[in-house]
Amino acid sequence: MSPSGQNNLASMYSSLALPKSSYNVLSAFCTEDNIPQCISYINQEIASLGLSSTCMEAGSAEGASLSTVPALNAMYELLQAHRRSRCSLEELERDQLKSSSTLEHMQISNSRLKDQLELSKREKSGLHETERQLQLKIRTLQSCLKTEKDEVQKLQSIIASRASQYSHDSKRKERECTKLKERLGQLLIDKRDKKLAIDVLNYLGRSDGRRSQWKTAKMGASHEGEMYKSLLNDYEERHSALMLENAELKKVLQQMKREMVSILSPRKPCSRGAHADDSYEQAGSDREEEEEVGGPSRETLDQSCEHAKEQLTNSIRQQWRRLKSHMERLDSQASLVQTQQQQSGKEAVPREIHNEEMERMRLEVQQCKDFIHTQQQLLQQQLNSSFDDETAALLNDCYTLEEKERLKEEWRLFEEQKRNFERERKNFTEAAIRLGHEKKAFEEDRASWLKNQFLNMTPFVDRKRQSLSDSQSSALSIKSEPEVRVSYTPTQLTKSSTYATFSTPKAAHSAGVPSTAELYRTLRLIPDSSSPRHSKRGSWQESSTIQAADALVNSKHRIRYGELSIFSVGKDENSLT
Amino acid sequence: MNFSEVFKQSNQLCKISPDGKYLATCVQYRLVVRDVNTLQILHLYTCLDQIVHMEWSSDSLFILCAMYKRGLVQVWSLEQPDWHCKIDEGSIGLVSSRWSPDGRHILNTTEFHLRVTVWSLCTKAVSYIKYPKACQKGMDFSRDGCYMALAERRDCKDYVSVFVCDDWHLLRHFETETQDLAGLEWSPNGCVLAVWDSCLEYKVLLYSLDGRLLSTYSAYEWSLGVKSLTWSTSSQFLAIGSYDEKVRILNHITWKKITEFEHPATVNNPKAVVYKEVERRPTVASDDLSIHNISMGSTLFNTQSKCAAKDKETGDLRDCYFKVMLCKSKFGGKRNSFIKASPLLLWPALDEIYQPPVQIPVVKPDPDRANPKIGVSTLAFSSDSRYLATKNDSMASVVWVWDMQKLSLEAVLEHTSAVRCFQWDPRRPRLALCTGNAKLYLWSPAGCVSVQVPTEGGFQVQSLSWHCSGDSLILLGKEQLCLCYMDTDQEDN
DSSP states (O other), X not given: OOHHHHHHHHHHHHHHHHHHHTSSSSXXXXXXXXXXHHHHHHHHHHHHHTSOTHHHHHHHTTTTOOOHHHHHHHHHHHHHHHHHHHHHHHHHHHHHHHHHHHHHHHXXXXXXXXXXXXXXHHHHHHHHHHHHHHHHHHHHHHHHHHHHHHHHHHHHHHHHHHHHHHHHHHHHHHHHHHHHHHHHXXXXXXXXXXXXXXXXXXXXXXXXXXXXXXXXXXXXXXXXXXXXXXXXXXXXXXXXXXXXXXXXXXXXXXXXXXXXXXXXXXXXXXXXXXXXXXXXXXXXXXXXXXXXXXXXXXXXXXXXXXXXXXXXXXXXXXXXXXXXXXXXXXXXXXXXXXXXXXXXXTTHHXXXXXXXXXXXXXXXXXXXXXXXXXXXHHHHHHHHSOOOHHHHHHHHHHHHHHHHHHHHHHHHHHHHXXXXXXXXXXXXXXXXHHHHHHXXXXXXXXXXXXXXXXXXXXXXHHHHHHHHHHHSOGGXXXXXXXXXXXXXXXXXXXXXXXXXXXXXXXXXXXXXXXXXXXXXXXXXXXXXTTGGGSOHHHHHHHHHHHGGXXXXXXXXXXXXXXXXXXXXXXXXXXXXX | OEXXXXXXXXXXXXXXXXTSSEEEEEETTEEEEEETTTOOEEEEEEOSSOOOEEEEOTTSSEEEEEEGGGTEEEEEEXXXXXXXXXXXXXXXXXXXXXXXXXXXXXXXXXXXXXXXXEEETTXXXXXXXXXBOOSTBOEEEOTTSSEEEEEEEETTEEEEEEEETTTTEEEEEEEOSOSSEEEEEEOTTSSEEEEEEOTTSOOEEEEETTSOXXXXXXXXXXXXXXXXXXXXXXXXXXXXXXXXXXXXXXXXTTOOEEEEEEOOSEEOXXXXXXXXXXXXXXXXXXXXXXXXXXXXXXXXXXXXXXXXXXXXXXXXXXXXXXEEEEEOOSSSSSOOOEEEEOSOSOSSOSSSEEOSSEEOOOOOOOTTSSSOSOSEEXXXXXXXXXXXXXXXXXXXXXXXXXXXXXXXXXXXXEOSSOOOEEEEOSSSSOEEEEOSSSEEEEEETTEEEEEEOOOSSOOOOOEEEEOTTSSEEEEEOSSEEEEEEOOSSOOOO
């Protein structure tokens, strides 16, 4: 829609709005008087608007009446048109607002950009200016530098010329000076300066007491000689001092070398294990070195010898290198261990290794066992299954041989045991015989004792008793005791016998048949009741001494006796309690 | 430690005879010879004019007195007091006079270094040596007195002449590779001659006795070079002090540098001990009083001045406590007064021992002036060559002591004023120094001591020299002198 249209609309609005607002006022658009004019006007207007203007005309004939339908239609259309126009107007207004705002925005941005442009332009110009200035400066500085350089050169040349001038001048002056001096000297000499004199009361003797000598060529030569002598002395002194120092240093070197060798040599095996490749070489050189070290006297003899010196230093160097490498190795090892330790805790490391080792060994054992097992199985299978006779025979042979060996061994053992038993039996029988003898003696004793008792009643007791005790053996002297203590009973006696070192026949008798332990004790195979507390060996020795008659005493027997002795001791204790 | 009374002297001319028996002092135109022990005057000689230079002959039998202005040298004998000898150099003038090592010849250097005149006292013979060079140290006798090296200048070239002192026979004459020879010095064993160039060039040349060039040493170029040079008593080391504030030590076998000692403004070496003197004024009145008492007293008496009582807040009793006593002379009938001061300021008298790093005061030299006050100007080895004492001119109040065994800094002695003079004990590793005040400073490996010289009227120690036995020291003031006796056995009171 063109702006003119808009304007029309606006005017229409205003024209429409005005009458509406001023309807009640006199100057209204339509009054009772001017209806037809109004109608016609409206018709015209409507027609001008492109609507059907006829709607109004129908009623125009009758004056004020208005045909409603077309009027309403027209009105409706007008309203519609009005609404549409309003809508479009609103839309247009909105559009306008939008566009205006965008326009404004654009304008602002435009202005800003313009500003920026201006600024950058200004900046550019400024930079251009500074560049120009800088270039100018550079130019001036370059020129300055050039001039400075020139100056320096000039100055240097001036300095050089001045120096040469100065040196020249100084030389000249010096020459002049010397000339003057000479002249002065000459003049002074020519003048025969009377004052120049020495006035001495009497001449002095020389401080060394000698008289002064004439200057001769010989004197000069002797002076030369003196000088060289003193120089020579000095050199000799220095030489000897250096020799001394050298010797000292050499000694230190030797010692160092020896110590190095001693330090390094015990490490050889381990180093060989660790580094097989260079250890051989090392060992070789070591041997060389040791040989060298072996002859220190030789070294000292030709200490000054160039060759020996070289050798010494070389060997030292070698040793030192080796020591260094060794140290480095140690260092690296240490660092490795450290890192390992750092990785896993301090205690965990050995345990882990241990566990690992254990596991490995267990595995190995298992493997071995399995291996054996399978071997056995295989053997069994081989034995069971039908295979060729030769191998079977061989195997059989093998087995029978083994069996035979074992049997032989067992047989030997058996034989030994048998022999032992035999011996024991012999001992036993001997003991029994002895016992029998003793029993017999005892019986006799008893008889005699009864006889004595009987005779005691007679008045000749004392005499007979004495004669009897004389005739008795020492072993049986105990019997005199019961004689004193008449109230003794046999049971008491048995008890006392356990205390006593010897088992008396009386006790045996009272016990009736002697027990095995008692028998052994009698045979002194076991120590008496007090001694088992002591060392077993003592008891064995005791038994062995007693059993001197028997040729062999087996270790087995000994053990057995030991066991027995313990057993018997227990028995004794039982009896005691 | 005892101090003698004060004697007069002039021109700081006071020397102990080489045998250590006599003390010769000059007072104006008089020469006074005393016994060192009793300080009694043994001889008194009168010269023709004010004595400018005095020197003992090597056998301690003669004394040379030179009066340069008049071109006169007078020689006096101790054995025959009426014997005299007068040498007149005449109109040619005299700038230096010295004994030859045999004590029978006198070497006079004439004005403008025209020549060196050798006067024999045995034969009256005169010989001339022409073209001596005027330089820092142009003449040196070997320690055994056999040879003399003399720097010469002919045709704008440096030469060295070696003479046999016995009969002044010219043994060697050789040109040196120097621009402008500044000095020469024999090694103590007399076999090597060190020659150094002027400060414009760092160059040290080592010549054998027979004139062969043994070695050349140059530490750097294009800068001021050697300032001082000294041999160790063992001839083992050659110490070279230079303008770059360093001391370089050369060895005697390869003549290469062993080490160099720097003199930094900040001492960082934690092993070095730094002694720093701090001004702490004890009450002067009591000192004066005690001295006054002594001067008044005619009989033996003791005066004790305990400034410490007054100075308690400082807390340092040792710093200001000393005892002064007048005692009778042990020698002869004549009463001689010794002023005994003991116990003196004891270790560590130079105040607290500082732990490095310590800042040392440095005076920046004026670069526009010639001979700038910078660089190592003084070097001295101890008698056993164990220690080296050095002084850097830009730190004039500091003396550095170096250990030659460890080749490291041993001690730094910082004083309140510039060190005037230092000298090693000829027997022990003990260093005596003075700074132009009334104190004597001693350093030994055990520590440091400073002693107030208990004399009247502000005795300022300008210079000092040891007795050859190392038991006593001569302290020289401006117009006075006094002897200081070191007592090792603490004989107190």
